[in-house]
Amino acid sequence: MRSMKAISHATFVILLLSLSARCYAQEDQLDIAPMEQAERKALYLTIQGFVGDSWNGSDLYPDPCGWTPIQGVSCDLFNGFWYVTVLNIGPIHDNSLSCAQNVELRPQLFELRHLKSLSFFNCFQSQDRFPATIPTGNWEKLAGSLESLEFRSNPGLIGNIPSSVGVLKNLQSLVLLENGVTGEIPPDIGNLTKLKKLVLSGNYFIGRIPDVFGGMNELLIFDLSRNSLSGKLPLSLGSLTSALKLDVSHNHLDGNLPNEFANLKNLTLMDLRNNRFSGGLTLSFQEMNSLEEMVLSNNPLGGDIRILKWENLKNLTILELSNMGLAGEIPESISELKRLRFLGLSDNNLTGNLPSKLETLPCLNALYLSGNNLTGELKFSEGFLGKMGRRFGAWNNPNLCYQVGVMMSTNHVPYGVKPCHKEVNLLASNSKTELLNQDMNETSYFIASMGFSSSATNAFWWTFVEEILMMGLFLILI
Numbered sequence: 486m487r488s489m490k491a492i493s494h495a496t497f498v499i500l501l502l503s504l505s506a507r508c509y510a511q512e513d514q515l516d517i518a519p520m521e522q523a524e525r526k527a528l529y530l531t532i533q534g535f536v537g538d539s540w541n542g543s544d545l546y547p548d549p550c551g552w553t554p555i556q557g558v559s560c561d562l563f564n565g566f567w568y569v570t571v572l573n574i575g576p577i578h579d580n581s582l583s584c585a586q587n588v589e590l591r592p593q594l595f596e597l598r599h600l601k602s603l604s605f606f607n608c609f610q611s612q613d614r615f616p617a618t619i620p621t622g623n624w625e626k627l628a629g630s631l632e633s634l635e636f637r638s639n640p641g642l643i644g645n646i647p648s649s650v651g652v653l654k655n656l657q658s659l660v661l662l663e664n665g666v667t668g669e670i671p672p673d674i675g676n677l678t679k680l681k682k683l684v685l686s687g688n689y690f691i692g693r694i695p696d697v698f699g700g701m702n703e704l705l706i707f708d709l710s711r712n713s714l715s716g717k718l719p720l721s722l723g724s725l726t727s728a729l730k731l732d733v734s735h736n737h738l739d740g741n742l743p744n745e746f747a748n749l750k751n752l753t754l755m756d757l758r759n760n761r762f763s764g765g766l767t768l769s770f771q772e773m774n775s776l777e778e779m780v781l782s783n784n785p786l787g788g789d790i791r792i793l794k795w796e797n798l799k800n801l802t803i804l805e806l807s808n809m810g811l812a813g814e815i816p817e818s819i820s821e822l823k824r825l826r827f828l829g830l831s832d833n834n835l836t837g838n839l840p841s842k843l844e845t846l847p848c849l850n851a852l853y854l855s856g857n858n859l860t861g862e863l864k865f866s867e868g869f870l871g872k873m874g875r876r877f878g879a880w881n882n883p884n885l886c887y888q889v890g891v892m893m894s895t896n897h898v899p900y901g902v903k904p905c906h907k908e909v910n911l912l913a914s915n916s917k918t919e920l921l922n923q924d925m926n927e928t929s930y931f932i933a934s935m936g937f938s939s940s941a942t943n944a945f946w947w948t949f950v951e952e953i954l955m956m957g958l959f960l961i962l963i
């Protein structure tokens with residue numbers, strides 16, 4: 486049986502081989518797609534620079550725009566000849582060209598005069614042994630054609646962005662994502678007025694963001710996040726009237742938030758978190774009524790949360806305002822943002838009562854209020870707190886309490902919020918036994934109510950129960 490199987494398998498393989506041989510024989514007779522010798526040679530030498538000298542293009546891919554296509558290379562016909570239009574280097578697919586250790590951007594790259602799209606992914610790897618930089622010269626040769634220039638995940642790519650990339654006047658996408666690029670952002674990028682996407686995220690850029698965006702009214706994505714940029718936001722950001730996404734998070738930016746934000750009427754995502762912005766919320770925010778995600782957390786912004794007409798921002802789904810030094814009461818108008826899914830207000834100086842109307846928000850599934858000075862009774866229903874589970878946080882509000890009668894009968898007591906009915910002060914109390922009894926009563930209550938069941942998965946709960954048990958033990962020991 487086994488040998489029969491092996492034989493049939495072998496036959497099958499031979500059949501396959503003969504089929505593919507026939508196939509090759511046929512292909513050989515086809516004409517090679519017409520391509521200028523110079524173009525073909527420039528392509529081979531360019532790729533050789535990336536993948537190493539042992540790669541023999543003319544041998545492996547005699548017809549790179551025809552029947553021996555190279556993964557990552559695309560061509561187009563111009564006046565009856567094939568030219569390279571796309572060059573993607575890096576391990577995107579199994580059979581992609583992968584980069585040599587010592588990657589070299591050869592001058593022949595700039596002879597590919599119909600090149601529209603050039604991208605490097607995971608290619609320049611070694612910052613110490615083989616650092617590479619973006620070439621300064623020759624970009625003008627690609628000025629008429631290049632529409633997309635992207636470097637992603639290349640830790641070995643260091644040095645500055647040369648100002649000469651400013652000549653690439655047809656560029657629609659400039660992406661330098663997670664490389665080792667340093668220095669200041671050259672003001673010449675303001676010449677790239679056809680840009681739709683400017684992503685310089687995750688590098689080591691320093692200095693100010695140049696104030697050069699006045700002509701970029703086609704830009705959709707502006708992302709300078711995760712660098713070391715400092716200074717104020719340039720006012721010309723207000724010219725990015727088509728922008729959908731603006732992200733400058735995780736930098737050292739400071740100063741006031743500009744009023745010009747009011748012009749960004751199409752913006753859906755604004756992420757300014759982890760900077761040093763100050764001067765309070767700007768009224769212009771309430772004009773940005775297409776916003777869906779507003780993330781401003783971790784800025785010493787200060788001011789009162791109530792100055793904005795929050796009800797204008799009807800499309801908000803994520804509102805993250807944690808750790809911003811905001812004062813005032815939580816405005817009830819937030820409960821008109823019916824699409825809100827995430828509301829983060831932790832670690833501010835918010836005071837007053839919590840508007841119980843927040844629980845009418847139909848999509849809300851995370852609400853963080855911890856670390857404020859909210860007072861009075863937490864009036865959320867048991868059903869709401871049950872739905873939120875651990876995605877509700879209100880601890881570290883020393884003057885907030887929950888109503889015992891309502892919630893003691895369930896597992897939905899908000900973590901870290903004390904019950905309203907009693908003022909337990911462990912240190913001031915004289916009667917240890919009374920306390921012990923009380924605690925033991927609570928403990929046995931909790932244990933009974935949870936029944937030690939395996940369905941009790943809430944870690945907060947266990948910590949709580951453990952704490953009470955430990956406290957009981959401690960009191961017994963003394």
Ligand SMILES: *[C@@H]1O[C@H](CO)[C@@H](O)[C@H](O)[C@H]1NC(C)=O
Nearest residue numbers: 538539540541542543544545
């Ligand atoms: C590549 O291969 C061709 C044909 O096999 C050979 O003539 C040529 O010398 C080789 N080139 C290099 C750079 O090895």
Ligand SMILES: *[C@@H]1O[C@H](CO)[C@@H](O)[C@H](O)[C@H]1NC(C)=O
Nearest residue numbers: 648649650651652673675676
């Ligand atoms: C960008 O435009 C400015 C002003 O027009 C010009 O001085 C500068 O040379 C341009 N930069 C490049 C790289 O073309």
Ligand SMILES: *[C@@H]1O[C@H](CO)[C@@H](O)[C@H](O)[C@H]1NC(C)=O
Nearest residue numbers: 702703725726727728750751
């Ligand atoms: C904003 O978006 C709308 C709808 O997509 C579009 O028609 C309009 O042109 C955009 N505004 C700007 C200034 O780009």
Ligand SMILES: *[C@@H]1O[C@H](CO)[C@@H](O)[C@H](O)[C@H]1NC(C)=O
Nearest residue numbers: 750751773774775776799800
């Ligand atoms: C809000 O979102 C809806 C649906 O996504 C959209 O049709 C509407 O134009 C948005 N409103 C604004 C002011 O952008």
Ligand SMILES: *[C@@H]1O[C@H](CO)[C@@H](O)[C@H](O)[C@H]1NC(C)=O
Nearest residue numbers: 787809810811812832833834
């Ligand atoms: C919050 O208020 C207290 C008391 O008014 C003040 O000392 C503290 O600096 C404030 N915190 C922030 C982050 O503004």
Ligand SMILES: *[C@@H]1O[C@H](CO)[C@@H](O)[C@H](O)[C@H]1NC(C)=O
Nearest residue numbers: 834836837857858859860884
């Ligand atoms: C919190 O608010 C109470 C009164 O509502 C006030 O007495 C107390 O000083 C506040 N605490 C802080 C840290 O601001």
Ligand SMILES: *[C@@H]1O[C@H](CO)[C@@H](O)[C@H](O)[C@H]1NC(C)=O
Nearest residue numbers: 919920921922923924926927
């Ligand atoms: C403990 O609970 C029982 C009944 O559940 C109650 O009668 C008793 O007073 C409680 N003891 C304390 C100290 O709260």
